[in-house]
Amino acid sequence: METPKQNFLDTCLFFNTNVFSRQLLKLAEAQFSPLKLSPAHASLLLLVFDAPGIGPKELSRLLQLTPSTITRFIDSLVKNKLVRRKSQGKSVCVFPTEKSKDMQSSIALAYKNLYLRYSKVLGATNAMDLSNRIALANEQVMKALKDQEYDETLF
Amino acid sequence: METPKQNFLDTCLFFNTNVFSRQLLKLAEAQFSPLKLSPAHASLLLLVFDAPGIGPKELSRLLQLTPSTITRFIDSLVKNKLVRRKSQGKSVCVFPTEKSKDMQSSIALAYKNLYLRYSKVLGATNAMDLSNRIALANEQVMKALKDQEYDETLF
């Protein structure tokens, strides 16, 4: 019988956020796995449906992932015939395929079900509010990181 | 100048949490990198200082990482001579080394600085409150996931 001992981790925002993020990932994977898509790939696809011809740079901005990660995701989606790449000079356009268009509504549904799932668990307004607070905190941290980068460049 | 278009991601708790977690990771890495430690390794070390002889199972519980991940972390720390493994029958005890004991206070300091850093960015009470809410939400999600697992086993 271990007493669930308190320690420095329990009050650490960094730690708690990480753990929470991994738990939510599991929840999300449960929704998307029947489609044989990871949540990240599914999100990318939805953005492509929304703006056919969208490029890696914009995807990177929207998903807040590095360009190299986006390249890897597109590689994998191309291999699974879910998107098509079209090179336009130095830039690249990404389009959905027939196959992925057929899945569009089920992907959107899975996303909605994910939303319903955690809204049920956390309470809808609570979940929404938490999401907003996290998004806000994220902006503040991003700003701080950018400023720090700038400072380092100076000296 | 792109208008930062709204989309389904902006209100998604899962997405926002993921992104926030990655940003905080960067903040944490900035604190720990002078010690040539990743934040996760540093956390594990602190737990080992706190309870020399602690085993993988308990570390797994406290850090909320799978046992296999813990094994990999310990492998890496052993390679860097920061902990020692001692096998006791079917279980394993992990001890700090002289080398890591020498680093103990700087590791603790880095952790504290991380805390100060994001407290400054987010406001101390806000950060604390956010951390608590996330921890709470995490418990609720974990419970939901466990119940789901149970349901699946039934059918």
Add this chain to the structure above:
DNA sequence: AAATAATATTTGTATGTACAACACAAGACA
């Protein structure tokens, strides 16, 4: 005591993600 079950840890393997280095196209400018 042999057989079996339960527990703890490790290994093989796969995915997500990042960083640094590279390639290449497009403009700028001499």
Add this chain to the structure above:
DNA sequence: TGTCTTGTGTTGTACATACAAATATTATTT
């Protein structure tokens, strides 16, 4: 015109993390 610079994408490589299977050790049952 030819070179420099900048913008955009991709590749090589590395790390964190997980799952499922293998292994080893202890506990339980027959």
